[in-house]
Amino acid sequence: MVDPVTARTWGYRSVFVALFAALALGRMMPSGGSTGGLPGPDLILALTFAWVLRRPGYVPAWLIVLLFLPLDLLTYQPPGLGALAVLLATEFLRARQDLARTLPLSMEWALVTAVLIVMVAGQQLVMALLFVERPPLGLDLVRALFTAAIYPLAVGATAYLCKVRRASPGEVDALGARL
């Protein structure tokens, strides 16, 4: 018999995987005419950050690599680099989860924006150092800012639609340790 806490954790993990798959699929649809114009926000990244800051246990590091590495491959980007950036960013946020728990949403938003910008800067730097063909810096930054702009929406969807909220002070995980 699976105990309810573990069952809930795995349930939410599968919800995350389903959301991820749906967003990735939406991104790969043949939409046409995506040239020119400004790049849209990265919904997947916003969703991941919102979940990591709410319930890190639902989005473990291995799951992030398991999802983002194939995404890199499927979307014709340098494989591994995007996954690495997301992994490091989520680890950074995960380590500051106690801090983020006490912060209001506005400060959390600022933190996430900073992380997004550092991610872009880091990836651009690595690509420039290794002479990989890289996307234009300006558009990449604009994309990060768009992602930051929709972050509160991702938080809202996470909290009210998926019911993924921060752990309350008394909650424990399957082993009885405090969250």
Added chain:
Amino acid sequence: MARERQDIDYVSPLRRIGVGLLVLLCLGVFLLWRVDSPRVERVRAELVDAVVPRFEFVSLPVRRLGDMVSDFQSYQRLHQQNQDLRRELQQMKAWREAAVQLEQQNAKLLALNSVRLDPKLTSVSGVVIADSGSPFRQSVLINVGARDGIIDGWATMDGLGLVGRISGVGDNTARVLLLTDATSRIPVTIQPSGQRAMLTGDNTAAPVVGFLDDPSLVRPGDRVVSSGDGGLFPSGMLVGEVAQGADSRLRVRLAADYERLEFLRVLRSHAAQVIDDEGDLLIPPQPMPIPEALLPNDKDETAGASGDG
């Protein structure tokens, strides 16, 4: 106190090692790709091959929906469209006259020298099943692949003009790198002046014309066709027409309808012959020298030569 320390001792370092391994994995994949790109690209093609065709059933309704939305949007400017169409029709009538005359002329000329069009240039048709998914890469996936004999580097067109080239082949899918992608470079010829140039994608809808010999000879509206330089593409395929961009650079308005890429034709091109030995060109291959003893006398030889001529 003791319990807490126990928790920290076991869980946290293990987790740190795990994350470290994951970081190394990602870094390893990235560096492997950087060092040995073809192998990782093959893995990528195989992954795409395994995943994407399964979602074809989703992409079809989405495409229909998108078409419906854009059709609906076009209703809003019905009147203006009507006028535009009338004007275009008027122009087309003039063009039709010209085309009919040219067709007759062409038929006569073809009959005169009985030209055979290049029989090697056959094509495989495929349907676009997915987009690249990234805002900075311009590529589409089509549902033909190595199974259908597709090879990396082949040219791809829609009904009218060049669309891109094959870059990555899986068993059932292939990726088409569009001309608008920032890594796309193809050699082109600009038609009336015959200038050679390089068409460079830059993630906008109209790629830039670069490395022009004499830009003053090129006018907006000139036809751009692929030149066979480098043996990459068959020559003479329509790419688009020259237009002056807002940044006053020369760009190409592509003939292919990039808004609605649905069916693509992959042209089977064949490896161009490379001439690396100048002697064969200037002097035709010599017959083997005939031994002295077998030679007939002089008179017979001249007779044979005149008989040949």
